[in-house]
Amino acid sequence: MRRLRGACAIASLLACACGAADETQTAPPPPAAARYVGAARCAGCHPAETAAWRGSHHDLAMQEASAETVLGDFDDARFDHFGVVTTFSRRDGRFVVHTEGPDGALRDYEVAYTFGVEPLQQLLLRFPGGRLQALGIAWDSRPREAGGQRWFHLREGERVPPGDVLHWTKPSHNWNSECADCHSTNLRKGYDPERDAFDTTFSDVNVACEACHGPGSAHAAWAEAAAGGGAAAGGDPGLPNPLPRAAPGEWVFAPGEAIARRAAPRSDAAELETCAPCHARRSLLREDWQAGERLLDRIRPALLEEGLYEADGQMRDEVYVYGSFLQSKMYAAGVSCGDCHDPHAASLRAEGNDLCARCHRPEAFDVPAHHHHEPGSAGAQCAACHMPARTYMGVDVRHDHSFRVPRPDLSHALGTPNACTDCHASRSARWAADAVARWAPQGRSGTPHPAQATLAGRRGEPGAEDALSRLASDAAQPGIVRASALALLAPAGDAGREATRAALRDADPLVRLGALDAASRLEPAARLVAAPLLRDPLRAVRIRAGRALADVPPPLWPPAERAALAAALGELRAAQHVNAERPEAHVELGDLHAIFGELEDARREYQTALRLAPWFVPALANLADLERAAGRDAEAEALLRRALALAPDLAEVRYALGLALVRLGRRAEALPELERAAALAPAAPRFALARALLLRELGDRAGATRAARELLARFPEDADARALLAELEGPPRE
Secondary structure, three states, rough: OOOOOOOOOOOOEEEEOOOOOOOEEEOOOOOOOOOOHHHHHHHHOOOHHHHHHHOOOOOOOEEEEOOOOOOOOOOOOEEEEEOEEEEEEEEEEEEEEEOOOOOOOOOEEEEEEEEEEOOOOEEEEEEEOEEEEEOOOOEEEOOHHHHHHHHHHHOOOOOOOOOOOOOOOOOEEEEHOHHHOOOOOOEEEEEEEEEEEEEEEEEEEOOOHHHHHOHHHHHHHHHHHHOOOOOOOOOOOOOOOOOOOOOOOEEOOHHHHHHEOOOOOOOOOOHHHHHHHHHOHHHHHEOOOOOOHHHHHEEOOOOOOOOOOOOOOOOOOOOHHHHHHOOOOOHHHOOOOHHHHHHOOOOOOOOOOHHHOOOHEEEEEOOHHHOOOOOOHHHHHHHHHHOEEEOOOOEEEEEEOOOOOOHHHHHHOOOOOOOHHHHHHOHHHHHHHHHHHHOOOOOOOOOOOOOHHHHHHHHHOOOOOHHHHHHOOOOOOHHHHHHHHHHHOOOOHHHHHHHHHHHHHOOHHHHHHHHHHHHHOHHHHHHHHHHHHOOOOHHHHHHHHHHHHHHHHHHHOOHHHHHHHHHHHHHHHHHHHHOOOOOHHOOOOOOHHHHHOOOOHHHHHHHHHHHOOOOOOHHHHHHHHHHHHOHHHHHHHHHHHHHHHOOOHHHHHHHHHHHHHHHHHHHOOOOOOHHHEEEEEOOOOHHHHHHHHHHHOOHHHHHHHHHHHHHHHHHHOOOOHHHHHHHHOOOOOO
């Protein structure tokens, strides 16, 4: 592999002898940096693990295209999607796809690699600039009787034309950036911003031994020395992430208990943190990481964000298990990935209810008195109720890993999905809630749930701040739930501020991350309470602290903290450069330049983002803000209207356009924009406040008064709303 982490240099040691001149003693040379040696090197000493891995989804995650690896029909098969006919054929031993390119013209593309194997297989096609693009048409590899053995479009029923952000030739389908890091071992993107090109490399094409255990050169050398009886035998085995197997009998049933417990508390999260980087929705912070390092030194995982998760924490978008699992009682009890999944075969340790019976006595749970379904039926399967499934990419069924008890009463009250009506689709949530209440009259139905506070926060409902503060402060709740409540919290009152301050000191790093989201909404001087997290042991937390504090005015900074801020911002910039092929990274860099008054540098970054992705709305909006700051409101208006043509329901852009129109003297045109912004983002009081202020300026005193009262009812701690209402209810201005 071309780029490896360097070993730390060891400083020379100076020794002083009494009555003699200082002598410089040369330290022993540092050990060579560990290198990736490839799965073939591991196989000789680990035949059982290699045999289990062969043929697994990890082994087959990515393969060079060949007659043995390509599963789809390439015998001149034709696939018609909205009138675009794609042909799959073989030519001189190569696999060729004749399909619609970026300009709409049909042309030939060679298949370089297959991607995945079951229940579907995608194709990676070569593009200029070292790019590999994942074709939007995939092969359904399920048996024919299950509906498989066919070509299908990943966005079936939807025409995705060239130029659309979701067209297969766009960055959304780019392997180098979107997929490669989790389908190969020791991946280095090798993106060159100057050429806008990739030189992507890997040591194993698939997910092999060193993807989980780290570079193996030192371990291989240790094993060779041990085999030869050398001095290294019995010493440090040299494997960065050994992940020893769990001891037999680790889970035990206490007398009279129906659920097993760990014989001893789990001592670390090494296994979970090994799996999580590729089984989490996340952003990458570093490219030079290796297995065995702390998770939040490598990635920032997504919290339970709207659009990704339902209000009650069930998965909505494709979130890859980790965020769901952290919510579960199983995680809290010490369960880890390897308790249910064989890490080498990447398969379940048992099938169906037999897997659950390893820790849940079947005589207590696999009986009609518990599941209320016919024994052996689909409804009697543990996963049917406790791991509801969602289908992604047309045919890929994924199970929620929060192992929750179904709450159809929440579905009836809040609109969240539930496992009961997933199967009984013709029935209502009310029907399901009544049935569950009859089965378990002392059960959970009707009891408080974090979903209520979450939904209140998402909607900006009255009392949301207090509800989110209580949820964030409840130590009995999973850390990711508390963190997600904090991420929604706008701490205007005492409860929100105290919850934020306490969470900044929490032992759970995800809670600290969520607290930093909340702290970023405080006024600058109050935000300095987060300054200690600039020195947090985890990179993700330091970076988020730096971003939250970046715009605190320099006079407010204690001199001792300035170096820590500079270091955190350096890590933030480095993280953006790791993702320099993505427009989001350049917008973040542009924002930092803008904060520090480096406006031309900010403009350059926003323009780079738009060169990479002309459709990227945040770049348009932020570039418009630069134009506003320069007094060019007409140019700002044009950029904002471009943004709204792409995303008409973005409240921030509506708000910015409304303010631009006010500055241009077109107040009547501005009012509907501010009204729309306030309606789209009820949790953001400043949008509603701007609307109320504009109504006052337009002479609609009664309308402004109603708007201010409505705002204060939702946000009773909002000082600006209170001041406006006091002014409006006082004597009219002369």
